[in-house]
Amino acid sequence: MNKVISIGKQDFEQIRKKNYFYIDKTNYIQEWWESGDDVTLITRPRRFGKTLNMDMMKCFFSNQYIDRSDLFEGLSIWKNEQYRKLQGKYPVIFLTFADVKADNYDESKNSIIACINDAYQSHRYLLKSNLLTDGEKEIFRVLDEYVSNPEPTKTITNEVIFRAVKGLASCLNRYYGQKVIILLDEYDTPMQEAYVHGYWDEFTSFIRSFFNSTFKTNPYMERAIMTGITRVSKESIFSDLNNLTVITTTSERYADCFGFTEKEVFQALDDFDMGNKKKLVKTWYDGFTFGNQKDIYNPWSITNYLKEKQLRPYWAQTSSNGLINKLLQKSSPDIKEMMEELLNDRNIIVNFDEQIVFDQLEQNKNAIWSLMLASGYLKIQEIEYRGMLLTPWYHLCVTNLETMSMFYSMFQGWFHDDASNYNEFINALLNGNVKEMNAYMNDIALTTFSSFDAGKHPSGKTQPERFYHGFVLGLLVDLKERYEVKSNRESGYGRYDVMLIPTNKRDNAFILEFKVHDSEEEKKLQDTVQAALNQIEEKQYDAELLEQGIKKSQIRHYGFAFEGKKVLIDGN
Known part of the structure; x- marks a missing residue:
């Protein structure tokens, strides 16, 4: 009889006691212990077993699980006599920031205080000993009251929060005569929230001091592990941690321990x-x-x-992908063009820093690739080292069909608020109904144009470019079964904006050219449209289609003219 599969269970003890389906990852225990690293940060995509592995570490090392051979018998770690003797030998402090999701700084800080209080309450037995000072006992009480009472009688200063985990480690070290292992799961969840909701600077100053006290200036710590999705830059929050070993998705160590x-x-x-x-x-x-x-x-x-x-x-x-969605939607045209390549099952070659600097994400256009790689949406096919400095260039592609479906849903969602008009526009385009195309496109542009605005004052040229490249991604998703959608490619004597190449060569093909109205050169929007149509003819953009055997009579041309959020379309 097959074991029961318990979806979402991250409690190692329960999985083992109830004999649920489990794939043995206890080799991670030995590999980490033998590394000898003081503080290890491991980044992996969401839902890759980070929390379960951290709970496994707690069950293995924590002296609150002493003599629990029942949890590890039959697993790879238990084959080694040396590690049997190590099980249950250390006091462990376990923290998780997985639920620290707040839209303001105060609530985020309060959530972290609640996480610290959870760690304190799991060691309440310390209060029964005579080894704690009155001040240390007071921290237990103040933390608990602050978290449980909507109107606590005492506030907690930042300095107390910064030193709280170190203080608990000191108590445990005195009680057991043994230094402490500290485990922090999902360390970067509050970082992303701070960036998305606009309190990044204030929060990073706070968390930097907390990490420094917890992981660097802590003489009671034996070893520590942090896990998360992203590698947040050292300058942002780890500037004082010179004892930190960072393991990312490109690192060789622990490669088979997650997933x-x-x-x-x-x-x-x-x-x-x-x-x-x-x-x-x-x-x-x-x-x-x-x-x-x-x-x-x-x-x-x-x-x-x-x-x-x-x-x-x-x-x-399992995720809204809100941050990546926001960054892609507002990204530059060349980023959107690379996304077109990815959705067409091709590789892109880019250079980026694996460290994420959240407050620079919108300024550093290539940071989006680092974020998508860390999140698991893209995978590395090859790393190419160029030049004397051996600068890494990454060959990236979409990870698999499942992640491809995620991108499809994301790009369709860009026009979700006006989905009916968007779908009707596609039908009007394919059927050659220019009047309906104008009506629907103006409604779409009116409701979605600002979503593609990358700044407070985008240029008249940049804003439509960002919109139309986002629009092309939408076309690519919706027409993928019937058309190959290409943009900004050479054909004839120039580079067309958009080309729809039919899978069935008996269907019509389409060339779309986008232009921004120039009041100094064109009196009316109709003049801009005509200039776009003339460009298609003069540059002989039909050449690529004709080479593929598509008849001239099957090729439709459309010019799009933009003036603010107003759009005019004409065709021939």
Whole structure:
């Protein structure tokens, strides 16, 4: 009989006690312990087992789980006699910032205080000893009252918060005569919230001091692990941590410790009598790469598929992807063009810093690739080192079909508020109804133009460019089955804006040219439209289509003229 698959359970003890489906990742314990690193930061995409692995670490090292061989018997770590002796030998402080999601600084800080209080309350037994000072006992009481009482009698200064974990470590060190292991899960969740909601500077100053006291100037700490999705730049919050080892998705270490390897996935499929689905599962869910370890699968989708036995974008549906959506929507035209390449199953080659500087995301256009790589939406096919300085250039592509579906949903969502008009515009375009095209496009532009505005004062040229490249991504998604959508490519004697090449060569092809009205050169918007249509003819943009065997009579030309949020379309 197959084991029960418990979706979303991150409690290692419960999984082992109830014999739920579990893929052995205890090799991570030995690999980390033998590294000898003081503080380890490991970044992996969401739903990749970070929290479960941290809970496993707690169960293995914490002296609150002493003599719990039942949790580890039969797993790889228990084959090593040395590690059997290590189980349950350290006091452990476990913190998680997974729920620190607030739209302002005060609420975020209060949520972190609540996380610290949870750690304190799990060690309340310390209050029964005579080893704690009155001041240390007071911290227990003040934290608990502050969190549980809507109107606490005492406030908590930042200095008390900064030193709270170090203070708890001091108490545990005195009580057990042993230094402490500190585990912090989802460390970067509040960072993203601070950036999105506009309190980044204030928050990073606070968290930098907290990390410094907890992880650097803490003589009671034996070792520590932090996990998260992104590698936030050292200058932002880790400037004082010279004892930090950072492991990203491009690092070799711990490559098979998070996520499922292909061998593990195929064995699970066999165990659940689904061995005939391996090729299908590989197409949908394979593709993640950590270091040189290829063919990594995300655990969330695999466990859901094993349970439900249906192909679905399980992992892609677990997040709103709000930050990436915002950055892509407002990104420059060349970023959107690269997204077109990715959606057409092609690679892009880009250079970026793996460190995320959140407050520079909108200024540094290439930072979006670092964020998408860390989030698991893109994978590295190859790293090419160029020049004397061996600057890394990354060959990136979409990870798999599931992540491709996530991008499709994202780009369709850009026109969601005016979805009916957008769909009707597509129909009018394909049917050659210029009057309806004008009506629908003006409504679309009116409601969505500002969504593509990258700044407070975009130039008259930049704003329509950002809009039309976003519009092209929408076209690509909606017409993918019928047309190849290309933009800004050479044909004839120039570069057209948009070309729709039919899959069925009996269907019509389309060339779209976009122009911004220039009041010094053109009296009316109609003149701008005519200039766009003339450019298509003069530059012989039809050449690429004619070379593919499409007849001249099947090629439709459309000129788009922009003046503010007003659009005029004409065709021939």
